[in-house]
Amino acid sequence: MSGIVVIKCGGSTLNDLSDEFFQSVVQLKRQGKHPVIVHGGGPDINRMLEQLEIKSEFVDGLRKTTTEVLDTVEMVLCGRVNKQIVKRTHDNEGLAVGLAGCDANLLVVKPVNIEKLGFVGQPVSVNTDLIHALLGQDLIPVIAPIGVDEFGTHFNINADTAAAAVAEAMVADELVFVTDVDGILKDGLALESVTDKDVYQYIEDGVIYGGMIPKVRAALQCLKGPLSFVRIVNGKHAVFSAGEGLKGTKITKQKAAESVS
Numbered sequence: 001m002s003g004i005v006v007i008k009c010g011g012s013t014l015n016d017l018s019d020e021f022f023q024s025v026v027q028l029k030r031q032g033k034h035p036v037i038v039h040g041g042g043p044d045i046n047r048m049l050e051q052l053e054i055k056s057e058f059v060d061g062l063r064k065t066t067t068e069v070l071d072t073v074e075m076v077l078c079g080r081v082n083k084q085i086v087k088r089t090h091d092n093e094g095l096a097v098g099l100a101g102c103d104a105n106l107l108v109v110k111p112v113n114i115e116k117l118g119f120v121g122q123p124v125s126v127n128t129d130l131i132h133a134l135l136g137q138d139l140i141p142v143i144a145p146i147g148v149d150e151f152g153t154h155f156n157i158n159a160d161t162a163a164a165a166v167a168e169a170m171v172a173d174e175l176v177f178v179t180d181v182d183g184i185l186k187d188g189l190a191l192e193s194v195t196d197k198d199v200y201q202y203i204e205d206g207v208i209y210g211g212m213i214p215k216v217r218a219a220l221q222c223l224k225g226p227l228s229f230v231r232i233v234n235g236k237h238a239v240f241s242a243g244e245g246l247k248g249t250k251i252t253k254q255k256a257a258e259s260v261s
């Protein structure tokens with residue numbers, strides 16, 4: 001199936017997404033493309049953990065996930081956040097189906113490092129048949145990043161990593177990270193285009209840090225496959241429009257000739 005567009009909606013920007021954004025996602029469908037939404041919800045999880053007085057910490061950009069934390073993450077992501085995105089899609093004339101990576105083994109994971117991170121998973125396989133079946137019914141899948149391992153245990157997945165795994169497995173045409181900044185910022189300005197080589201350098205220089213790291217790592221992973229670019233755009237003014245690329249940063253592979261230095 002061609003025309004698959006994986007759209008990762010970050011928790012940082014969910015409240016800023018406009019009706020025009022959702023209408024443009026629905027419009028993609030009408031143009032014969034196949035949007036698949038993968039969402040995060042970090043800030044909502046933080047708020048709920050605080051309310052419940054459950055402590056959590058981030059290690060290497062990933063939330064250390066105890067059983068207690070996992071319960072809360074699932075409640076927030078699969079419940080409130082997932083259903084809000086389904087509702088926004090429906091409010092804008094689309095038909096969405098909300099599900100999590102643990103449904104029908106959609107995202108099978110292996111633990112990243114149980115001792116260090118608890119129940120944090122790295123996707124190892126994606127039930128692409130399920131996504132194809134939903135797309136074939138003209139539905140827009142809305143996926144929460146909760147995975148399941150081979151024994152049926154649930155795991156928390158970083159949403160950028162989950163989106164990249166879906167894009168890779170579905171051989172998507174596009175992967176777009178929708179977040180709360182205009183792209184990769186350097187000296188306060190959004191870069192129009194960066195190569196994989198630039199990204200490594202920016203991480204080393206500290207230009208790229210925190211929540212941007214899993215995003216660019218996920219992008220680089222996808223660039224090893226058939227995707228020729230990945231975009232990072234701001235949810236405040238992200239709108240898909242025919243013939244015009246989204247504004248933001250485009251991450252591309254460096255051409256072989258350019259990489260000889």
Ligand SMILES: Nc1ncnc2c1ncn2[C@@H]1O[C@H](COP(=O)(O)OP(=O)(O)O)[C@@H](O)[C@H]1O
Nearest residue numbers: 010011012179180181184185207208209211212
């Ligand atoms: N070079 C950079 N350019 C832009 N944002 C950056 C950069 N380095 C780190 N960041 C941080 O990454 C954040 C986006 O990641 P994150 O908060 O995890 O968002 P999301 O919930 O959308 O995944 C930005 O708000 C910013 O604080």
Ligand SMILES: CC(=O)N[C@@H](CCC(=O)OP(=O)(O)O)C(=O)O
Nearest residue numbers: 011040041042062063157158159
């Ligand atoms: C393992 C891990 O860190 N999982 C993330 C899942 C949500 C997420 O990634 O949300 P954003 O896209 O809003 O950052 C978490 O618990 O916060």
